Amino acid sequence: MRVESIRLLIETKAVRNRILQQxxxxxxxxDTVFWLITLVFALVVVGMIGAILFVTLYGxxxxxxxxxxxxxxxxxxxxxxxxxxxxxxWPAVYGTLASSTIAVLLAGPIGIGxxxxxxxxxxPWLRMPLSVLIELLAAIPSVIFGLWGVxxxxxxxxxxxxxxxxxxxxTTVPLLEGPVSKGGVMIAGMVxxxxxxxxxxxxxxxxxxxxxxxxxxxxxxxGATRWQVIWxxxxxxxxxxxxxxxxxxxxxxxxxxxxxxxxxxxxxxVSLSLFASGTTSAALIxxxxxxREDALHESALIYLALILFAITFTVNALARLLVWRIAASTR
Amino acid sequence: xxxxxxxxxGEQPAKQPAAAPVGHARGHSLTVRNLVPFYGKRQAVRPxxxxxxxxQITAIIGPSGCGKSTMLRCxxxxxxxxxxxxxxxxxxxxHEDIYAAGVDPRLVRRKIGMVFxxxxxxxxxxxxxxxxxGPRMSGITRRRELDDLVEHSLHQAALWHEVQDRLKxxxxxxxxxxxxRLSIARTLAIAPDVILFDEPCAALDPIATSKIEELLxxxxxxYTLVIVTxxxxxxxxxxxxxxxxxxxxxxxxxxxxxxxxxxTAEVFSNPQDPRTQDYxxxxxx
Amino acid sequence: MISSVKASxxxxxxxxxxxxxxxxxxxxxxxxxxxxxxxxITGYVLVVGGSALKLSFLTKDYEAPELATEGEVIEGxxxxxxxxxxxxxxxxxxxxxxxxxxxxHGIVGTMIITGLALIIVVPIGLMxxxxxxxxxxTWVxxxxxxxxxxxxxxxxxxxxxxxxxLLVRHLGFSALAGSLALTFLMVPTITRTTEEMLxxxxxxxxxxxxxxxxxxxxxxxxxxxxxxxxxxxxxxxxAFARGAGETAPLILTAxxxxxLSFDVFGPMHALPLIVYRFTDSPxxxxxxxxxxxxxxxxxxxxxxxxxxxxxTAYTQVKGR
Numbered sequence: 001m002r003v004e005s006i007r008l009l010i011e012t013k014a015v016r017n018r019i020l021q022q023x024x025x026x027x028x029x030x031d032t033v034f035w036l037i038t039l040v041f042a043l044v045v046v047g048m049i050g051a052i053l054f055v056t057l058y059g060x061x062x063x064x065x066x067x068x069x070x071x072x073x074x075x076x077x078x079x080x081x082x083x084x085x086x087x088x089x090w091p092a093v094y095g096t097l098a099s100s101t102i103a104v105l106l107a108g109p110i111g112i113g114x115x116x117x118x119x120x121x122x123x124p125w126l127r128m129p130l131s132v133l134i135e136l137l138a139a140i141p142s143v144i145f146g147l148w149g150v151x152x153x154x155x156x157x158x159x160x161x162x163x164x165x166x167x168x169x170x171t172t173v174p175l176l177e178g179p180v181s182k183g184g185v186m187i188a189g190m191v192x193x194x195x196x197x198x199x200x201x202x203x204x205x206x207x208x209x210x211x212x213x214x215x216x217x218x219x220x221x222x223g224a225t226r227w228q229v230i231w232x233x234x235x236x237x238x239x240x241x242x243x244x245x246x247x248x249x250x251x252x253x254x255x256x257x258x259x260x261x262x263x264x265x266x267x268x269x270v271s272l273s274l275f276a277s278g279t280t281s282a283a284l285i286x287x288x289x290x291x292r293e294d295a296l297h298e299s300a301l302i303y304l305a306l307i308l309f310a311i312t313f314t315v316n317a318l319a320r321l322l323v324w325r326i327a328a329s330t331r
Numbered sequence: 332x333x334x335x336x337x338x339x340x341g342e343q344p345a346k347q348p349a350a351a352p353v354g355h356a357r358g359h360s361l362t363v364r365n366l367v368p369f370y371g372k373r374q375a376v377r378p379x380x381x382x383x384x385x386x387q388i389t390a391i392i393g394p395s396g397c398g399k400s401t402m403l404r405c406x407x408x409x410x411x412x413x414x415x416x417x418x419x420x421x422x423x424x425x426h427e428d429i430y431a432a433g434v435d436p437r438l439v440r441r442k443i444g445m446v447f448x449x450x451x452x453x454x455x456x457x458x459x460x461x462x463x464x465g466p467r468m469s470g471i472t473r474r475r476e477l478d479d480l481v482e483h484s485l486h487q488a489a490l491w492h493e494v495q496d497r498l499k500x501x502x503x504x505x506x507x508x509x510x511x512r513l514s515i516a517r518t519l520a521i522a523p524d525v526i527l528f529d530e531p532c533a534a535l536d537p538i539a540t541s542k543i544e545e546l547l548x549x550x551x552x553x554y555t556l557v558i559v560t561x562x563x564x565x566x567x568x569x570x571x572x573x574x575x576x577x578x579x580x581x582x583x584x585x586x587x588x589x590x591x592x593x594x595t596a597e598v599f600s601n602p603q604d605p606r607t608q609d610y611x612x613x614x615x616x
Numbered sequence: 617m618i619s620s621v622k623a624s625x626x627x628x629x630x631x632x633x634x635x636x637x638x639x640x641x642x643x644x645x646x647x648x649x650x651x652x653x654x655x656x657i658t659g660y661v662l663v664v665g666g667s668a669l670k671l672s673f674l675t676k677d678y679e680a681p682e683l684a685t686e687g688e689v690i691e692g693x694x695x696x697x698x699x700x701x702x703x704x705x706x707x708x709x710x711x712x713x714x715x716x717x718x719x720x721h722g723i724v725g726t727m728i729i730t731g732l733a734l735i736i737v738v739p740i741g742l743m744x745x746x747x748x749x750x751x752x753x754t755w756v757x758x759x760x761x762x763x764x765x766x767x768x769x770x771x772x773x774x775x776x777x778x779x780x781x782l783l784v785r786h787l788g789f790s791a792l793a794g795s796l797a798l799t800f801l802m803v804p805t806i807t808r809t810t811e812e813m814l815x816x817x818x819x820x821x822x823x824x825x826x827x828x829x830x831x832x833x834x835x836x837x838x839x840x841x842x843x844x845x846x847x848x849x850x851x852x853x854x855a856f857a858r859g860a861g862e863t864a865p866l867i868l869t870a871x872x873x874x875x876l877s878f879d880v881f882g883p884m885h886a887l888p889l890i891v892y893r894f895t896d897s898p899x900x901x902x903x904x905x906x907x908x909x910x911x912x913x914x915x916x917x918x919x920x921x922x923x924x925x926x927x928t929a930y931t932q933v934k935g936r
């Protein structure tokens with residue numbers, strides 16, 4: 001009897017152990033599966049970059065074979081040579097670079113200045129509302145900037161700035177010469193500047209705010225003025241981050257479509273004057289791809305998209321490197 | 332001269348006349364009269380009256396949170412840099428009220444230098460630039476003059492021999508003790524009359540601490556020094572006079588007050604105030 | 617009595633004081649220069665766009681402009697607004713056209729295109745965020761984070777081109793292609809906010825769950841994700857706001873369509889497209905569509921952003 005019961009006990013124990021083991025294995029198994037699922041979705045994100053690269057490389061194959069690197073420097077978007085159509089990206093690339101440069105030259109100092117103001121000088125009661133305002137403005141869709149630029153700013157700019165300037169300074173400086181056309185590189189750059197201003201201001205405010213107070217206090221204790229503290233202690237400390245913010249803004253300006261499409265005039269010629277129409281890579285793609293004429297035209301536009309992606313990627317990567325560096329050095 | 336400012340619980344001391352104090356032949360004195368720092372509406376310390384004699388080391392001791400550092404920062408008008416902070420009462424540097432209307436706090440801070448608790452150097456600048464920045468800000472641009480000033484100040488701070496061959500290196504590479512002596516050199520470079528030390532050794536190891544202490548004793552002959560410290564032994568070792576701040580346990584507002592000022596030897600051997608006695612014997616704190 | 621403090625002023629004292637004042641003033645000016653135009657823009661959208669708003673603007677789709685009848689008010693850009701006449705000043709036939717339609721098709725289109733994109737994006741972003749937050753950092757997580765950063769900075773026109781090549785070339789312009797393009801732009805927002813929010817969930821909560829014998833996946837779904845839910849919702853709403861405002865990819869994909877359409881395989885209008893198309897309409901009265909569309913779009917985007925702030929502030933206060 002006793003032996004029986006002991007055997008029974010052992011058996012039930014064994015059975016229970018087996019079940020428990022199975023349960024544990026299933027739980028463990030469940031975790032592995034879960035890890036795999038999340039991994040797959042995470043890789044989908046990486047796959048999206050892959051898709052962008054694949055599509056732009058594959059789609060631009062024809063144009064790349066036909067035009068090679070010369071595509072980048074060819075100063076005419078489209079011309080025919082002996083009946084063969086030839087495309088060139090320089091007008092678009094020039095417009096992209098020129099309008100973005102104007103944007104950064106305008107938005108850089110103003111954005112940095114307002115970021116520093118928010119972090120260093122702003123009275124506390126005003127800091128919160130101003131910060132929220134600037135962050136909300138960063139969320140306004142670019143097409144609305146374009147709308148306002150076309151219907152409000154551009155007519156004012158043309159009448160009160162562009163035409164008078166082109167008639168006075170413009171007669172000696174070719175960069176500002178007339179005739180003033182309806183849209184232009186300058187006005188597009190100005191609207192781009194407004195679009196990237198909140199980005200630059202917000203990042204500057206953030207990187208300046210994390211400068212340790214010891215840096216400020218030790219200069220104050222030497223009898224420094226507030227500006228000396230900002231100039232000699234705060235800005236050098238936050239330098240990499242501020243530049244990173246400006247470059248993120250630059251990246252945004254380079255890749256921005258709507259402000260350019262609506263304001264730059266969309267003419268595929270390069271002219272020196274900033275008051276003349278031009279185009280940008282993004283604008284050219286947006287206006288021509290939906291009405292593509294043939295496979296080569298499409299391929300050239302996708303080639304342009306590839307170039308644009310490469311440019312913005314480089315700028316953004318540099319910006320992030322800078323921001324990372326400051327994050328690492330302050331840690 | 333024994334000046335004990337004893338403040339009874341909750342009772343405001345009788346206001347002393349804020350007359351210009353008598354000057355001293357050598358060195359510079361600080362005279363604090365009815366000084367009350369505020370953070371917004373919150374009073375940080377009960378009114379303080381304190382005489383800081385020239386060319387001596389005055390130690391300010393007391394438990395955490397009793398307002399020692401706040402009081403110290405009032406002495407060179409650094410307290411008001413904190414948002415919403417303000418000060419009532421006066422501080423005299425020799426014959427001059429540094430809180431008088433029309434006195435620029437910047438100039439006060441050049442006369443009354445300050446060294447902070449955490450060794451603070453300008454992160455982005457070299458050792459040389461860290462010392463030269465004060466003179467540079469006051470318009471000295473000639474290389475020769477700057478070089479001399481930097482060398483002299485580093486000598487004074489007993490740091491020259493350790494850094495003379497790497498003046499161009501980033502200052503943040505120095506050890507904590509060296510950074511603290513660099514801070515002292517930076518303060519000396521603007522030739523102040525008084526130097527305030529806010530727990531200068533709190534973040535340092537014993538060896539670095541003893542170097543700083545030696546340095547303070549050496550500087551005493553030329554400068555008026557005020558040092559806030561948690562370390563009672565440190566106060567005994569280096570200071571000539573000691574001021575004791577305490578929080579009244581019975582009062583519910585947790586506002587610190589100055590309970591005793593005397594020669595250091597007196598304070599530690601024969602404390603007049605029972606609270607001081609409790610504190611230095613380790614019963615409170 | 618000699619003032620030794622005042623006498624101690626360095627020789628460049630006045631100069632530094634002046635520079636200090638000048639530069640501080642310049643910083644204030646920079647802030648004004650930054651804020652003023654941005655307020656100018658929002659002011660225009662709110663005032664001009666708001667004045668375009670009538671019930672019919674929200675309930676009708678596009679109607680071709682019609683010749684004005686006599687005495688009818690013709691709206692449009694401020695200053696253009698006037699009454700119509702049978703004949704103009706030179707006694708020719710009046711060519712005033714009145715926009716009578718609304719942007720319902722655009723509102724519906726934006727909701728469909730962005731909503732569809734959200735349906736694709738939320739699982740991806742959520743799971744990828746869990747992967748980044750819950751599992752130890754390896755080179756895979758580094759690559760995924762890097763991919764997120766690259767996607768954040770990718771020009772929207774480029775992802776439009778990708779959707780164009782993948783779908784439009786084969787199926788023609790469609791709302792679905794638009795959603796696909798927006799997916800690329802919305803994924804990083806959701807992934808990174810999910811990651812950040814999960815990391816804010818205290819480790820002790822996970823430990824408590826695993827100490828009770830719960831497997832990680834079960835703990836994640838029943839304990840960690842619910843704890844981070846407000847933050848994740850925040851990310852989803854921000855992604856929605858970002859997607860709803862994008863125009864460039866839609867030009868190449870959804871293209872636009874003047875009638876109310878629910879067919880995701882066909883072209884569809886969206887609010888930003890309406891703003892874009894009618895900004896340079898030859899009929900000034902049709903600028904109403906652009907301003908009104910901009911108003912509705914701003915309300916949607918800013919509404920989402922403000923809601924996010926309120927939710928975040930509320931949960932933070934509650935958490936404290």
